[in-house]
Amino acid sequence: MSKPKAVVLLSGGMDSATTAAVAVQQGFDVHGLSFRYGQRHALELQAAHRTAEGLGLSRHVVLNIDLRAIGGSALTDDIAVPKDTNLSEIGRRIPSTYVPARNTIFLSFALALAEVIGASDIFIGANALDYSGYPDCRPEYFQAFQRLANLATRSGVETGLSVTIHTPLIQLSKREIIRTGLALGVDFSATLSCYDPAPDGAACGRCDACQLRLKGFRELGMEDPAPYQSHTVSGRREETA
Amino acid sequence: MSKPKAVVLLSGGMDSATTAAVAVQQGFDVHGLSFRYGQRHALELQAAHRTAEGLGLSRHVVLNIDLRAIGGSALTDDIAVPKDTNLSEIGRRIPSTYVPARNTIFLSFALALAEVIGASDIFIGANALDYSGYPDCRPEYFQAFQRLANLATRSGVETGLSVTIHTPLIQLSKREIIRTGLALGVDFSATLSCYDPAPDGAACGRCDACQLRLKGFRELGMEDPAPYQSHTVSGRREETA
Numbered sequence: 001m002s003k004p005k006a007v008v009l010l011s012g013g014m015d016s017a018t019t020a021a022v023a024v025q026q027g028f029d030v031h032g033l034s035f036r037y038g039q040r041h042a043l044e045l046q047a048a049h050r051t052a053e054g055l056g057l058s059r060h061v062v063l064n065i066d067l068r069a070i071g072g073s074a075l076t077d078d079i080a081v082p083k084d085t086n087l088s089e090i091g092r093r094i095p096s097t098y099v100p101a102r103n104t105i106f107l108s109f110a111l112a113l114a115e116v117i118g119a120s121d122i123f124i125g126a127n128a129l130d131y132s133g134y135p136d137c138r139p140e141y142f143q144a145f146q147r148l149a150n151l152a153t154r155s156g157v158e159t160g161l162s163v164t165i166h167t168p169l170i171q172l173s174k175r176e177i178i179r180t181g182l183a184l185g186v187d188f189s190a191t192l193s194c195y196d197p198a199p200d201g202a203a204c205g206r207c208d209a210c211q212l213r214l215k216g217f218r219e220l221g222m223e224d225p226a227p228y229q230s231h232t233v234s235g236r237r238e239e240t241a
Numbered sequence: 242m243s244k245p246k247a248v249v250l251l252s253g254g255m256d257s258a259t260t261a262a263v264a265v266q267q268g269f270d271v272h273g274l275s276f277r278y279g280q281r282h283a284l285e286l287q288a289a290h291r292t293a294e295g296l297g298l299s300r301h302v303v304l305n306i307d308l309r310a311i312g313g314s315a316l317t318d319d320i321a322v323p324k325d326t327n328l329s330e331i332g333r334r335i336p337s338t339y340v341p342a343r344n345t346i347f348l349s350f351a352l353a354l355a356e357v358i359g360a361s362d363i364f365i366g367a368n369a370l371d372y373s374g375y376p377d378c379r380p381e382y383f384q385a386f387q388r389l390a391n392l393a394t395r396s397g398v399e400t401g402l403s404v405t406i407h408t409p410l411i412q413l414s415k416r417e418i419i420r421t422g423l424a425l426g427v428d429f430s431a432t433l434s435c436y437d438p439a440p441d442g443a444a445c446g447r448c449d450a451c452q453l454r455l456k457g458f459r460e461l462g463m464e465d466p467a468p469y470q471s472h473t474v475s476g477r478r479e480e481t482a
Contacts, residue, residue, distance in 0.1 A: 109346060112345075116312055
């Protein structure tokens with residue numbers, strides 16, 4: 001019997017890599033989906049590709065979409081990415097790196113792809129604990145999307161097949177995500193979480209995404225294997241502060 | 242006081258043109274939103290542009306998205322558009338012109354644009370009566386999207402401003418849509434509803450969209466002012482059958 005198919009959103013970061021590994025481990029034939037959305041760093045697409053290869057996914061689809069034409073975010077526009085935010089402040093407000101309706105847009109395309117390939121499972125590496133305060137990362141948001149998905153598609157209407165939105169990391173801390181990924185063979189050196197990497201792909205170590213990631217590795221007593229810009233001393237910056 | 246802004250999805254067809262006219266009449270500063278999504282006929286974008294100009298909209302945004310890479314529809318792939326379906330059969334099954342998750346994708350972008358421009362109203366010309374049997378045209382689908390929208394966005398979370406999805410045509414027949422549009426000054430000769438128009442923009446008169454539209458004009462005892470390919474005799478084809 002062939003494996004059931006699943007669509008997994010791949011951002012290139014450590015959360016989506018771990019999520020894809022979870023989907024593989026659960027026995028799905030995983031189709032990775034990434035977006036070229038006018039983000040400043042296409043480096044994350046390279047990271048997504050490395051992850052897809054490393055996990056042996058059967059397919060990695062990259063779609064072009066035009067979020068720059070909408071604007072409104074530090075990740076698509078010429079707005080500065082916040083750096084050195086106090087860790088205790090991260091997640092308290094919605095930061096300028098929030099891309100309006102991004103997860104809704106990404107999940108909509110994932111739903112379209114799922115319908116075309118005959119998948120009824122969609123995985124997204126969202127995280128409601130050590131997260132950046134984005135509204136579309138909360139469990140109630142994903143429940144609402146799942147409800148929508150089952151009203152939106154031909155398969156739902158004609159076959160009664162229901163779509164499931166899987167968020168396996170939603171209640172995990174960064175530390176737990178790293179531990180899960182390591183247990184499943186994720187190569188975190190190939191992932192890129194930084195919002196503002198150098199042209200060679202080295203992470204800044206100072207944006208919210210870097211800070212949360214470094215904290216996770218630090219709590220495990222490990223060094224993040226991904227490349228960082230030298231001044232961040234491989235993630236040990238905060239320990240000496 | 243400046244008018245409240247609204248985003249209106251503009252497909253180039255008569256339903257979205259009437260919807261935009263309703264939004265203008267309700268006092269909104271209307272921002273039209275259309276998509277270049279790999280559809281076979283970019284002619285519909287020209288029709289959307291004519292509609293936006295005719296109604297004096299303050300802005301018409303066209304986004305490039307990549308639905309062809311997903312496939313699965315007669316509107317994006319090399320699948321034949323169904324012709325001459327018996328009128329009583331239209332809407333009973335989901336036809337091959339259904340684009341997977343299209344309204345979900347379009348509404349997601351509308352939500353993003355609404356958030357960036359500070360609009361809390363989104364209009365879509367969906368229609369659940371004389372419709373083509375698409376699952377994402379039903380009232381319960383739009384209710385689910387509105388619920389999602391209010392969980393998805395910064396404005397919903399930070400300001401409690403709620404997003405409203407307006408579907409002013411949802412319970413209207415094609416005849417009523419035409420009557421509404423005419424009363425609001427919509428120029429239906431500038432609109433294009435056909436799924437398979439000739440290169441010069443003349444409608445085929447035989448696809449589901451043409452048949453439903455022609456039926457509406459016929460019931461009003463009017464001739465559709467839009468151009469049709471000659472063999473369809475300006476929409477009087479069915480009357481002689």
